[in-house]
Amino acid sequence: MVPRRARGARCGRRRRRWSDHRSAPEPRPRAVRRLPIADLRELRRARGPRERGGARGRARCPRRGAGLKVSIAGLGLIGGSLALALKTRHRVSGFDIDASTREAALAAGVDIVGALEALLPADAVIVATPMAAIVPTLASLAQRSGAAVLLDVASVRAPVEAFAKSAPNGCRIVGLHPMAGRSGSGFAAASAKMLELRPFLVVPTVRSDTASMALAGALARDAGGEVTVCSAAQHDRIVAVLSALPLAFASALALAGAETVDGNLAALSGPGFGDSTRLALTSPDLGSAMLLANARNVRGALERARMILDEVDRAIAAGDFAALSAILERAAQARRRLS
Amino acid sequence: MVPRRARGARCGRRRRRWSDHRSAPEPRPRAVRRLPIADLRELRRARGPRERGGARGRARCPRRGAGLKVSIAGLGLIGGSLALALKTRHRVSGFDIDASTREAALAAGVDIVGALEALLPADAVIVATPMAAIVPTLASLAQRSGAAVLLDVASVRAPVEAFAKSAPNGCRIVGLHPMAGRSGSGFAAASAKMLELRPFLVVPTVRSDTASMALAGALARDAGGEVTVCSAAQHDRIVAVLSALPLAFASALALAGAETVDGNLAALSGPGFGDSTRLALTSPDLGSAMLLANARNVRGALERARMILDEVDRAIAAGDFAALSAILERAAQARRRLS
Incomplete structure (x- = not known):
């Protein structure tokens, strides 16, 4: 139409x-x-x-x-x-x-x-x-x-x-x-x-x-x-966080998982790990091109994600149940808008 | 039987x-x-x-x-x-x-x-x-x-x-x-x-x-x-990487994504983001209990994942296509064992 x-x-x-x-x-x-x-x-x-x-x-x-x-x-x-x-x-x-x-x-x-x-x-x-x-x-x-x-x-x-x-x-x-x-x-x-x-x-x-x-x-x-x-600038910031960051995270998870269980992922991981790492199956050439072409935004997204993970890490180190639950609750609220 | x-x-x-x-x-x-x-x-x-x-x-x-x-x-x-x-x-x-x-x-x-x-x-x-x-x-x-x-x-x-x-x-x-x-x-x-x-x-x-x-x-x-x-020690190291780390990553992704698109995730994200963040729907109390009860291993897993993400970040900063592709290829190989 x-x-x-x-x-x-x-x-x-x-x-x-x-x-x-x-x-x-x-x-x-x-x-x-x-x-x-x-x-x-x-x-x-x-x-x-x-x-x-x-x-x-x-x-x-x-x-x-x-x-x-x-x-x-x-x-x-x-x-x-x-x-x-x-x-x-x-x-x-x-x-x-x-x-x-x-x-x-x-x-x-x-x-x-x-x-x-x-x-x-x-x-x-x-x-x-x-x-x-x-x-x-x-x-x-x-x-x-x-x-x-x-x-x-x-x-x-x-x-x-x-x-x-x-x-x-x-x-x-x-x-x-x-x-x-x-x-x-x-x-x-x-x-x-x-x-x-x-x-x-x-x-x-x-x-x-x-x-x-x-x-x-x-x-x-x-x-x-x-x-x-x-706009193009908005687009590139959005895909850095919604596409490139999930690819980087999925790849890091797949690598950390495989080295922890000596490659034996199929025998030891559940469906959550499978979902979380699915994007690691992206063609490496395609993925690398996407990350490099948008380098500045992707590095910014990695930095932002690292800050959130640091917040999680601090709450764990402090044994602070309330702080940790609050972070996870905010994340769950954000994710529920997708469900 | x-x-x-x-x-x-x-x-x-x-x-x-x-x-x-x-x-x-x-x-x-x-x-x-x-x-x-x-x-x-x-x-x-x-x-x-x-x-x-x-x-x-x-x-x-x-x-x-x-x-x-x-x-x-x-x-x-x-x-x-x-x-x-x-x-x-x-x-x-x-x-x-x-x-x-x-x-x-x-x-x-x-x-x-x-x-x-x-x-x-x-x-x-x-x-x-x-x-x-x-x-x-x-x-x-x-x-x-x-x-x-x-x-x-x-x-x-x-x-x-x-x-x-x-x-x-x-x-x-x-x-x-x-x-x-x-x-x-x-x-x-x-x-x-x-x-x-x-x-x-x-x-x-x-x-x-x-x-x-x-x-x-x-x-x-x-x-x-x-x-x-x-063993119990092996189990707790394994779940730190295969369960707790994916939860922390999914939560960080959901939060970084939501703040980037002003909460408007449903209109802007694809199926990969949905899969990558599904674990963020975990009950915050359940998730916090899992992370805190296994604090030492979970912090170790976060540290290991951060090292891999740093490696990704360095390859992007250097514009090094070969290095980045090599990381993503290793991750894809690891993940393919699950498929």
Whole structure:
């Protein structure tokens, strides 16, 4: 469901830059959502109150206009899942540098083109390559993106933010980061369901305008996601704490656990340890790239977590039941909002 | 399935003390399993190769002798689950100080007695009260336990170890700690399935003999568990790393996450964060008791984890992709043994 204004904006009316809406000092993500994002609001009104269970919610929403031409560069876990989720209501084409991935996607009903360049023209191109390839791919597409909005799923925004500043004037670039994943990887692990009701962070760049933001929000919702808009700086602070820190913790736990029980984890650990360390299964290359690309924020998150652990340690050292319970109670309260 | 020798030993033959089997220096848990534990070995031979899927495995094992009289003091999550798991092959009686818990257990088919004292006589009494009540309950039972083996599910062994040293000469005490749990609590959350294929740590005290160890192992297996024998010191080091550290980490993550996103975790976090912080839902009183009762080991585990996180932090600070990937790869290898 793409609001009419989003499509109209591509046809030559003055584009409002996303920065028009910015206020200083930088608000929290929730506050950002209250900024006058006319098109996203229109989208919400058009669809009525969000229902849990995206599929049912969508079915009740009358279809407006034809599907968009959505191209996807990179058909791994995230790109493949987006292709599968979006192809029911948009004309989706995809490309991947890996031939077997292209074949698997084709077999799953995704139209495949023979080269990156053939993804254009389009209404939107979603760049979903591994992180190191995202900026080069955007750079290649930006030269001749025409009316297409370039979206990218980079899990760290600073490099894209930096690239956008030097990108051609005419192109539009918006971040679209689904906070979704599983321990598998590649198209074989992709599924539309993986994206259902997951947070999609929509992140403007200096090359975003209102219409391209609305398009990103609409595609996120069409893929089953729940949209939150935040700045690149906010995004990178958030993922440092919600993605990178859990990876570092899971890895430290897995290593400390394995050395304590001589590698014999399966015989000695319960389900809690399994849950706590699941993220340690993340591909080391993917994980390292995520931690290094966001180094400053990740180190800040590690420092903050260390302070909380120090507080726990002091309460244990002092044998202070009340202080320790108070920390654990605050943590339980925070976590209950997720349950 | 209780080996004959285990029952025979209760009838007056010389009891071999567990300490007869000890060798110095203290071996790793896997090594402990290779000690000459005659009755546990007999148990393994009698049952043939362990099959995954305990129920099927058990069905093929011919039943030897009548079921035992097994009493359970405390019918919460763990005690209730043990009652449900053991009552299909043993005569199980239970007691709980909470009347509604007694009613719920009775409704689920567990025989209920009116007082702690009425749990005796029995072949085994399993003490599954909250941790603070375990030693007082053992002390009360030990005065007149007669032939009954006293088992307890304490998740920290040092206090029971200390108690056993001053316990009456005739009584037998063995730790039986199922590494199982879920976020619910009380009998309402109890289920036999929760124990299936879970590690059960069987921990001798100075008041354990070979027959009582064999009985503990047999009941653990009858409850669906996988038995590992380890010393109290080993047990407490293991749970510090595999249970207490994950709780501390989950709590620190939940707190750091919530403050970063202004409490708005549900809108912004993915499934990895949810898994990583699930243990933060542990009851603060239960968690604090576990951390404080095992303070020295837990502080050691926190210190070890901090060293690993420091290593991660140094690699990030240096922008050292190879070093960071190597750490994450070691962690992934360790975690894969659990998958």
